[in-house]
Amino acid sequence: MEADALGFSVAVGDGVTLKETLASRRKFCTGIMKTAIFLLFVALIPSQYIRAQSCAQSCAVDNVINLMIKSSSEALGTSALSKLDIICTSVTSRGADAFCPSGYKPTGCACGMACGSWDIRGNSACHCQCQNIDWTSARCCKLGLVGS
Numbered sequence: 027m028e029a030d031a032l033g034f035s036v037a038v039g040d041g042v043t044l045k046e047t048l049a050s051r052r053k054f055c056t057g058i059m060k061t062a063i064f065l066l067f068v069a070l071i072p073s074q075y076i077r078a079q080s081c082a083q084s085c086a087v088d089n090v091i092n093l094m095i096k097s098s099s100e101a102l103g104t105s106a107l108s109k110l111d112i113i114c115t116s117v118t119s120r121g122a123d124a125f126c127p128s129g130y131k132p133t134g135c136a137c138g139m140a141c142g143s144w145d146i147r148g149n150s151a152c153h154c155q156c157q158n159i160d161w162t163s164a165r166c167c168k169l170g171l172v173g174s
Contacts, residue, residue, distance in 0.1 A: 114167040122159045125151045126166035136163040 114133070117124050126132050135144040135152030143155040144162075152164035 113170045118163040122154045124162040124164035130166035130168045132164045133167050134165040
């Protein structure tokens with residue numbers, strides 16, 4: 027028995043040292059890993075190519091169907107939107123609250139006495155939050171059909 031640089035005992039039988047044995051095994055493992063990676067690529071690349079080829083036939087039909095759905099929904103949406111109009115009116119009242127007419131929704135508010143603090147209450151009224159407000163204005167809108 028001999029000791030190497032790290033202090034391990036090495037059997038010197040048949041003239042082969044531990045370093046030579048480890049180097050041989052490392053080469054063997056590296057060769058197996060390279061072969062496994064090569065076989066993995068050989069197996070995966072054709073499957074991706076076959077999947078792409080099969081999609082080229084079935085995906086073309088899917089794409090045509092998707093285009094037909096999209097064009098028909100855009101036509102329906104465009105025709106429906108062309109018949110809609112936004113109808114707005116302004117309402118001004120004394121005090122801190124201005125109420126929109128029935129069917130209208132407040133979209134913006136203005137307050138007297140240089141007050142810039144306001145909120146929309148109950149989805150139908152503008153309320154100015156400052157003290158002693160002399161007037162409040164609400165811009166009220168609704169969607170309506172053209173020609174009605």
